[in-house]
Amino acid sequence: MKLSTQMVVVLTSVGLLSGSFLAIVGHLTKERIALNKQRETEKAIIQVVPGIVSSQKLYEERDLSVYGGKDAEGNIVGFAIQASGIGFQDKITLMLGTNTSLKKINRLAILDQKETPGLGAKIADSEFFLLYWENKDSSGTITLHKPAVSSPEELLPTEVNTITGATISSEAVLSIVNTSLEQVRKIIKEGKLSSEAQDVN
């Protein structure tokens, strides 16, 4: 066999074998991977919209998704907003649970962050940060209370706590929340919230 022919044959066979092998592997793992992702999102939604039995994706764009939390009768009783934005180090992704009028925040959960361990990373900590986000009034703008307080009672309903030594991370979370609330309000006004969008479960 001529050398150049052999080269082509070898490369093509290696490519084809690799491709088919990967096609099989890809197929076997595809469902599992999608399921994992779905479960992760579901878990976060249930965490921030208490009392729901199912959820549905209502809107999606880059860095912003809106899910509706449904009760047993299928009525939407709250929204779970997944939003991303820039933090101190890298992207922060969070899940915000609100009621249907967007005027009250149930809970906040941090899905992904790469902030400084021991400082900014505390935004994922309930005791230090997330606790202060529970049951907040979001009819207006939420503000950050500086310096940090040690118990939720010391804050106004429209205030959330700062983490000592991690002001920028705390502010980043606030900014993402305020921005996404504004965006969702606009989306609802423009009627873009669809109930035909895919079911989460």
Added chain:
Amino acid sequence: MSTKSIGQEFTKGLWDENPVFRQLLGLCPTLAVTNAVINGLAMGMATSFVLIFSSLVVSSIKKFIPSQVRIASYVVIIATFVTVADRFLAAFFPPISKSLGPYVPLIVVNCIILGRQEAFSSKNTVGRSLIDALGMSSGFVLAMLILSAIREILGMGTFLGYQVMGQWFEPWIIMILPPGAFITLGILLALALQIERKTKSRK
């Protein structure tokens, strides 16, 4: 042809030709995912998987591959197994897949694997290539273990998530950040070199 015994073929990967400490290969993942022992171990296992299977395949078909296209062929073979490892982790161990992130696909450019195909698997029997791959993998996992243990214990006070340092210990956060990785590896490399020189002068 190699004149080493089977035993030596394996143990050389652990120290004399340790891919990380002596050959200075595969440093990217070594620095990146050794911030916690579980991550270092997982990456070590994934890399071992790719190295062992790639070596097996390359060694088996070495006669058919013309020299001009060997690098391209090795790369495709390696990339295939890396994809398998990546998919496997994402499907069955999602939290680890998330911690290791994009560094698993990066195994494909880990110089250790390509280096071993070029230097060994393409020139030795399947049996020897397997032993070599096992030895190099063990050396790599060992290096990951040492580096991540130092970084996790000093940086968070834990080992595999279990608290090992008492309450009195204030973690050196810097250890889990990039600077800590660079400096720790630098010191370990120097140590390895120093030990090597001392044993040489004694012989």
Added chain:
Amino acid sequence: MELVAIFVTAILINNFVLRYFLGICPFLGVSKKIDSAISMGLAVTFVMTITAAVSWVINHWILIPLKLDYLQIVSFILVIASLVQLVEMFIRKISPPLYEALGIYLPLITTNCAIFFLALMASLRDYSFLESVIFGVGSGLGFTLAIVLMAAIREQLDLADVPEALKGAGIALIVAGIMALAFLGFSGMIK
């Protein structure tokens, strides 16, 4: 401006070498002299920019529409390998002395984790074509910055009294660690 943020972040805040630990092999290997460092850095930047563009096209026009995303790893690495081959032939024709100077490091760009990581990240972060290219240019320049700074420091270090065991990789990594520490100060630059 989102594009400016991506660009600046890639160079300073999330520097590919000092934050993501990419390109360490060439970083340690070619950073002994400032001239070769600059050449290597620019070659890498060039390959990175084109890789960003080509892999975006392949990803969005072929892989995703045909649901072949599990072929990403294989495709990207083949793109990079071919591009480096082309660049090598190109430099050999245009400037033989440059080709000689870069020597073994040119084909080694293929295994430069930085380029592969770039293609992966642009895909993961779902960047548009323009964003991917800017990301490529920025990361390449960040790599160049790190490697040139390192070369400058090492040229000075050569004249200093370094303990035997630390010479070479040991001291280089420690210097890298200190540089990484300095670059950490850039965090939070972009709001």
